[in-house]
Amino acid sequence: MCLIASSYINYLDEESEHESLSHWLPPFQLIEVDLSSCKITSGFPQWLRNQRKLNSLVLSNATLSGPLPAWLLKIPIIHHIDLSHNNLNGPLTNLPRGGTDNSDYMMPRLFLQNNLFNESIPRSLCKRTDLEYLDLSKNRLTGNIPNCLVNIQSLFFLRLSSNGLSGVIPSFIGHISSLILLDLSDNNFSGELPQEIGNLSELRILDLGDNAFCGKIPEWIGEKLEILMVFRLHKNNFTGELPQSLCKNSELHILDVAYNNLTGIIPHCFGKLSGMANNFVDPIVVKTFEEGVTQVMKGISLEYKKWYLVINMDLSSNKLFGEIPVELTALSALVGLNLSNNHLSGGIPDNIGNMTALFSLDLSGNKLGGLIPPSIAALHFLSHLNLSNNNLYGQIPTGNQLQTLIDPSIYVGNKDLCGAPLPKNCSNHENPTETPKKRSEAAYEPNKVWFYLNITCGFATGFWGVITVLVLKKHWRHKLFMFAEETMDKIHVSVMVRVNKMRRGREAT
Numbered sequence: 001m002c003l004i005a006s007s008y009i010n011y012l013d014e015e016s017e018h019e020s021l022s023h024w025l026p027p028f029q030l031i032e033v034d035l036s037s038c039k040i041t042s043g044f045p046q047w048l049r050n051q052r053k054l055n056s057l058v059l060s061n062a063t064l065s066g067p068l069p070a071w072l073l074k075i076p077i078i079h080h081i082d083l084s085h086n087n088l089n090g091p092l093t094n095l096p097r098g099g100t101d102n103s104d105y106m107m108p109r110l111f112l113q114n115n116l117f118n119e120s121i122p123r124s125l126c127k128r129t130d131l132e133y134l135d136l137s138k139n140r141l142t143g144n145i146p147n148c149l150v151n152i153q154s155l156f157f158l159r160l161s162s163n164g165l166s167g168v169i170p171s172f173i174g175h176i177s178s179l180i181l182l183d184l185s186d187n188n189f190s191g192e193l194p195q196e197i198g199n200l201s202e203l204r205i206l207d208l209g210d211n212a213f214c215g216k217i218p219e220w221i222g223e224k225l226e227i228l229m230v231f232r233l234h235k236n237n238f239t240g241e242l243p244q245s246l247c248k249n250s251e252l253h254i255l256d257v258a259y260n261n262l263t264g265i266i267p268h269c270f271g272k273l274s275g276m277a278n279n280f281v282d283p284i285v286v287k288t289f290e291e292g293v294t295q296v297m298k299g300i301s302l303e304y305k306k307w308y309l310v311i312n313m314d315l316s317s318n319k320l321f322g323e324i325p326v327e328l329t330a331l332s333a334l335v336g337l338n339l340s341n342n343h344l345s346g347g348i349p350d351n352i353g354n355m356t357a358l359f360s361l362d363l364s365g366n367k368l369g370g371l372i373p374p375s376i377a378a379l380h381f382l383s384h385l386n387l388s389n390n391n392l393y394g395q396i397p398t399g400n401q402l403q404t405l406i407d408p409s410i411y412v413g414n415k416d417l418c419g420a421p422l423p424k425n426c427s428n429h430e431n432p433t434e435t436p437k438k439r440s441e442a443a444y445e446p447n448k449v450w451f452y453l454n455i456t457c458g459f460a461t462g463f464w465g466v467i468t469v470l471v472l473k474k475h476w477r478h479k480l481f482m483f484a485e486e487t488m489d490k491i492h493v494s495v496m497v498r499v500n501k502m503r504r505g506r507e508a509t
Helices: 001-014 046-050 070-074 123-127 146-151 171-175 196-199 220-224 244-248 268-272 283-288 327-330 372-377 398-403 436-472 475-509
Strands: 032-033 057-058 065-067 081-082 087-090 109-111 116-119 131-134 140-143 155-157 163-169 180-185 188-191 205-207 212-216 230-232 237-239 253-258 291-299 299-302 312-314 317-323 336-338 344-347 360-362 384-385 391-395 417-418
Touching: 046 070, 171 196, 196 220, 212 344, 220 244, 253 291, 268 327, 291 312, 291 336, 299 475, 372 398, 417 475
Parallel strands: 032 057, 057 081, 065 087, 081 109, 087 116, 109 131, 116 140, 131 155, 140 163, 155 180, 163 188, 180 205, 188 212, 205 230, 212 237, 230 253, 253 312, 312 336, 317 344, 336 360, 360 384, 391 417
Antiparallel strands: 291 299
């Protein structure tokens, strides 16, 4: 019906040439209007004010601008409203009303993202108690989250990201038990995470990145939010260690705690995050919300339209120390691994080639040493690699996908690395690809020569010293010969006694 209306409007516009349609009254009542991606240059369509049966209004990406008209508030009930991706501005006070007499085929949704709306979230919005989806992201809203939002108990989807909202997360959020997605990222929120969020047992996506949250990452994240699939705390002020309870979030596809002040080691149990070891996502979850997510991949921040296609672990820019757990190499479905700018030591795990899905690997800015494992050449999908500013040595492996990674900056800051693409060639006199054992043996060779030489000199000195003393000291020589003769007599007597005993034993038998 919306297509018929659109065609009819275009027809009238052609017939009346350039005559204004602002006073046109359509001879029909629409239930659904979908003019998405249509270029509407005359402002908000005035003819909508006479529609009394609208259930769905979709005007997304329609080049609309200016504030919401006051008459929009007088339209009886519109369950599904999508005005996203326009240039609408001003407050949200003129939003159409909603109701509880929802039709069976239309979910109550309010999509206002990617506009220029400002001021605070109005309390009038809380009257939309029927809402299941609410997206106010990428606007210019300010102030706190109003407490009256707790009235929207049927809310599955709450996205308030990329605004200027501030304050703490109100504890009432934990009482909207139906929430599946909570996105408050890219605002000015502060304080610690309220424990009430742990009551959201159905939560799949929790994105609190790019704020000023502080304190420790609470243990209840893993203990109560066991089906969490996206956990993003990117760029906050969290301190303390990574909680072991995160290992219970086995369905995690994205773990992003980069740019905080976290310390301690990387838990070895992260290797048990089965969501990162396989690429299975429940089709029901996918159908429920195909939302985007922002992740740092290939060294830049990228917005992925479908979160479930990204399997990423980003622990970068913290104060983590210790070795890279070899258990992480069991995460064979991981697409991105970023451990850069920490204090990690030890070597790169030898079997890193088992992470066959990796196409972005960043281990730069640590204290990693040893050789680059040859198995890294088995990463056939690798398109971004950064191992710079470590203590790696030896020849850079070659073959397969590594042949396409020819940027020397990948390896700078490792003074003992050599081979292509670095200008430093590996010397024939010192094979840099030797194993650490061979290198240590080679280093020990000169010491081994001196060891045997010292033994020989010591033996010769001792032997000839004794001979010289015996030649010069007649009394010592006499004593030595007497001791030797007595010793030989004792040995002879002992042997003969033993032989006689054995002979008598045979004769007795």
